[in-house]
Amino acid sequence: GENVEQHPSTLSVQEGDSAVIKCTYSDSASNYFPWYKQELGKGPQLIIDIRSNVGEKKDQRIAVTLNKTAKHFSLHITETQPEDSAVYFCAASRVQAGTALIFGKGTTLSVSS
């Protein structure tokens, strides 16, 4: 079955620096790759996603890149702020009936001011 590896497990940056989180997946048929942010005491929330027909997607300070050949995708956060501190999860899935998202183990991002 699908397996998603996520690195690093923890990441500490200074405010204003960039942060990069990387994920690899095993199922070459996967074609949907979302990223979720989980703040303390809350459930995860979708922040950006990418489908396999594009290589990059950007939304203000966050961007996701996808390399289907290498089966890896990355989250990039620029100009980090203290409110970016949270746990981030990547996930992958085939978009078809009977399948579900497979999540990575998460990255705890700490942004210090």
Add this chain to the structure above:
Amino acid sequence: DVKVTQSSRYLVKRTGEKVFLECVQDMDHENMFWYRQDPGLGLRLIYFSYDVKMKEKGDIPEGYSVSREKKERFSLILESASTNQTSMYLCATSRGYYEQYFGPGTRLTVT
């Protein structure tokens, strides 16, 4: 806004008890999911449902069952709670195959 509510934020149960965790959504989403979240292990799928009275096993269904009698409600059942089921339980819903909306979670402690 999508609202996903879970019956309890914190729950303490004894070993061997039958435990019900309830999830209710108000957006008429056809898909509902139950995950457990443990430190260092991320989110692991227990069961999911694509329609009323329909269920599919996820990655870790052992020791759990589910019930979906109405579209808006998805229940997770621990038939005989054990200490290794102490965890955070998260419910999620989606329309179609894409964005999932999560509830706030239930932190279950089994003693």
